[in-house]
Amino acid sequence: xxxxxxxxxxxxxxxxxxxxxxxxxxxxxxxxxxxxxxxxxxxxxxxxxxxxxxxxxxxxxxxxxxxxxxxxxxxxxxxxxxxxxxxxxxxxxxxxxxxxxxxxxxxxxxxxxxxxxxxxxxxxxxxxxxxxxxxxxxxxxxxxxxxxxxxxxxxxxxxxxxxxxxxxxxxxxxxxxxxxxxxxxxxxxxxxxxxxxxxxxxxxxxxxxxxxxxxxxxxxxxxxxxxxxxxxxxxxx
Amino acid sequence: xxxxxxxxxxxxxxxxxxxxxxxxxxxxxxxxxxxxxxxxxxxxxxxxxxxxxxxxxxxxxxxxxxxxxxxxxxxxxxxxxxxxxxxxxxxxxxxxxxxxxxxxxxxxxxxxxxxxxxxxxxxxxxxxxxxxxxxxxxxxxxxxxxxxxxxxxxxxxxxxxxxxxxxxxxxxxxxxxxxxxxxxxxxxxxxxxxxxxxxxxxxxxxx
Numbered sequence: 001x002x003x004x005x006x007x008x009x010x011x012x013x014x015x016x017x018x019x020x021x022x023x024x025x026x027x028x029x030x031x032x033x034x035x036x037x038x039x040x041x042x043x044x045x046x047x048x049x050x051x052x053x054x055x056x057x058x059x060x061x062x063x064x065x066x067x068x069x070x071x072x073x074x075x076x077x078x079x080x081x082x083x084x085x086x087x088x089x090x091x092x093x094x095x096x097x098x099x100x101x102x103x104x105x106x107x108x109x110x111x112x113x114x115x116x117x118x119x120x121x122x123x124x125x126x127x128x129x130x131x132x133x134x135x136x137x138x139x140x141x142x143x144x145x146x147x148x149x150x151x152x153x154x155x156x157x158x159x160x161x162x163x164x165x166x167x168x169x170x171x172x173x174x175x176x177x178x179x180x181x182x183x184x185x186x187x188x189x190x191x192x193x194x195x196x197x198x199x200x201x202x203x204x205x206x207x208x209x210x211x212x213x214x215x216x217x218x219x220x221x222x223x224x225x226x227x228x229x230x231x232x233x234x235x236x237x
Numbered sequence: 238x239x240x241x242x243x244x245x246x247x248x249x250x251x252x253x254x255x256x257x258x259x260x261x262x263x264x265x266x267x268x269x270x271x272x273x274x275x276x277x278x279x280x281x282x283x284x285x286x287x288x289x290x291x292x293x294x295x296x297x298x299x300x301x302x303x304x305x306x307x308x309x310x311x312x313x314x315x316x317x318x319x320x321x322x323x324x325x326x327x328x329x330x331x332x333x334x335x336x337x338x339x340x341x342x343x344x345x346x347x348x349x350x351x352x353x354x355x356x357x358x359x360x361x362x363x364x365x366x367x368x369x370x371x372x373x374x375x376x377x378x379x380x381x382x383x384x385x386x387x388x389x390x391x392x393x394x395x396x397x398x399x400x401x402x403x404x405x406x407x408x409x410x411x412x413x414x415x416x417x418x419x420x421x422x423x424x425x426x427x428x429x430x431x432x433x434x435x436x437x438x439x440x441x442x443x444x
Contacts, residue, residue: 062250065257084348118348128342128350152436154342154409156353156376166377168353170340172435185435187413212427214292222292224427 084116088237089131091171093206093230097213097223099142109208109228111136111148111173114237123162127195129155129203133173138186140223143215149183150174155192155203164194171208177216184220186213188228201234280309281408281440285432287322292428299323300335300391301414303432308339308410310442313402315341317356318394319412325388328360328367332425335360336415337393342437343405351401352376358386358395373397409437 090112096104113134120126136148151173158166169190176183193205208228215221283306290297299322309316319337329335338357345351353376360367371386387394411433418426 059250062253062257065254065261118350120349126350126352128344128353150435154437156342156350158377168376172431174435185431187429187431212291212429220293 084118086114086116086237087201087234089113089115089232089234091131091136091206091230091232093208093228095226095228097140097226099224100222103142105143105223106141107223107226107228108139109136109148109230110138111151115234123160125159126166127155127157127159129153129157131155131171133171136173138175140215143217143221144178146175146177146216148173149176151185157192157195159194167192167194169206169208175216181218182216184214184216186210186226188213188226190228192232198234203232203234206230206232279311279442280307281410281438282307283412283432283438285412285430285434289434290428290430297428298335298416300325301337301416301428301430303337303412303414303430304391306412306432308408308440310402310408313398313400315356315397315399315402316394317397318392319358319414320392321414322391324391325360325369325393327369327388329362330367331362332419333360333362333367334415334417334419338413338415340411340413340437341399342409343399343401344407344409345401345404346406348407351405352399354397354399356384356395356397356399358393369393371395371397373399375400405442408440408442410440411437 090110093109095107097107099105111133113132115129115131117127117129131153133148133151133153137145138148139145151171153169153171153173155169156166157164169192171186171188173186173188174183175186188208188210190207190209191205192203192207195201195203206229208226210226211224213223213226215223285303285306287302287304290302302322303319304322305320307318307320309318317339321337336357336359338355341354341356343351343353354373355376356371356373358369358371360369369386369388371384372381373384374381382397384398385396387396412431414430416426416428417424
C-alpha cells in the first residue's frame with residue numbers, strides 16, 4: 001500500500017503534525033520519522049521497511065544494468081572506426097564501350113557518395129580509400145540513362161619517397177533501369193593519379209575498365225571493353 | 238486536518254533506469270550488428286548464388302560459378318578454397334583460359350593499410366598444358382610468386398604466405414572468376430562471377 005515515496009512541500013513548522021498523522025496511520029510500518037531532516041530526505045530514509053528494501057534492490061538492478069551496458073559497449077568497440085578522415089566524393093568519368101553490334105558507344109558515368117581514408121605518414125606510406133556509393137547516373141549513347149543506386153569502391157595507394165608507386169582502384173556499382181526492373185552490377189578496375197590535397201581536393205587521372213558489363217535492359221545488353229577516364233573530386237562532409 | 242500532498246515518483250531512479258534500458262538496447266543492437274557485419278575468426282567463408290555468372294541468360298562454364306569460399310589464416314599462411322558448381326577438369330581445351338582470383342586487403346590495429354594482394358589460380362591451355370597453377374602478388378608488384386594449389390573435384394585450393402598477415406587485425410577480401418575462349422587473337426567468350434556480388438567481405442581476425 002505504501003509503495004511510493006512521499007514528499008512534503010510545506011515548511012518544517014507543519015511537519016511535526018504531518019509526521020504524527022503518518023505515524024498514526026501507518027503504525028507499525030514506519031521505522032522512524034524525524035523533523036530534523038529536510039522534507040525530501042524523509043522520502044529517502046525513514047518511511048517504510050518494504051520501500052527501503054525495494055529501493056536497495058532497485059539500485060542494485062540499476063547498477064547491474066549499467067555494468068551490462070558498459071560491457072556490451074566494450075564488446076562492440078571494434079566496429080568504431082577511429083581517426084579516419086571522411087569526405088563526400090563525386091566521380092565523373094567518360095569513355096566508350098562496344099555493344100553487341102560491335103559499335104562503339106560513348107559512356108558517361110557520374111556517381112557520388114562518401115569516402116573514408118586514413119592517411120599514413122613517413123616516406124613510405126599506404127592509403128586505403130573506402131568509397132560508399134549513394135547515387136549517380138550512367139548514360140550510354142543509344143541506350144539512354146540509367147540510375148546508379150549503390151555500390152562500393154576501394155582505392156589502394158602506396159607512396160615511396162612522396163612519389164606514388166601503386167594505385168589500384170576497384171569499383172562495384174549497382175545500376176537500375178530508369179523505371180524499375182532488374183538491376184546489374186558493374187565491376188570495374190583501374191588506376192589513379194596522385195591524391196592532391198588541393199584546393200580542390202581531388203584524385204585525378206582515374207581510369208576504370210571492364211571487359212564486360214551489362215545494361216539492365218530486357219534482355220540485358222552486353223557492353224564489352226568498357227574504358228572510362230575521369231577524376232574524383234572530394235569535399236568535406 | 239491537513240491533507241497529504243500528491244504522491245510523486247522517485248524521478249532520479251526512474252530516469253536512471255530508463256537511461257540504463259536505452260543503453261542496453263543500443264548496446265544489444267550494436268552487438269547484433271557487429272556479429273552481422275563482421276566475422277571474428279581465424280577463418281572466414283561466404284556463399285554465392287548458383288547461376289549468377291555474367292553475361293546472364295547464356296550457357297556458361299560451371300567451373301567458374303562460385304558456390305562457396307573458405308579462407309583460413311594461421312600466422313602468415315593464407316589458405317583459400319573455392320567450391321564451384323562443376324567438376325574442374327585436369328586440362329582445358331585449346332584456346333580456353335580460366336582464373337579463380339582473390340583480392341586481399343590487410344589492415345592493422347590502427348586501421349592503416351598493411352598490404353594488398355592478389356592471389357589466384359589459373360588454367361591456361363596455351364601454357365603448361367593447361368594445368369592448374371597458382372600465384373600471388375602484392376598490388377603493384379611486377380613479379381608474381383608461385384604457390385601451392387590443389388584440385389579436388391569441384392573444389393580448388395591455394396596456399397600462400399603473405400607478409401603482414403600476422404599483424405593484420407582485419408581483412409577485406411573478394412573473389413572473382415573468369416573463363417575465356419579464344420580463337421586465335423579473337424576473344425569468343427568471356428564469362429565472370431564475383432563473390433560477394435557487391436563489394437568486399439570484411440573479416441576481423443581473432444588473435
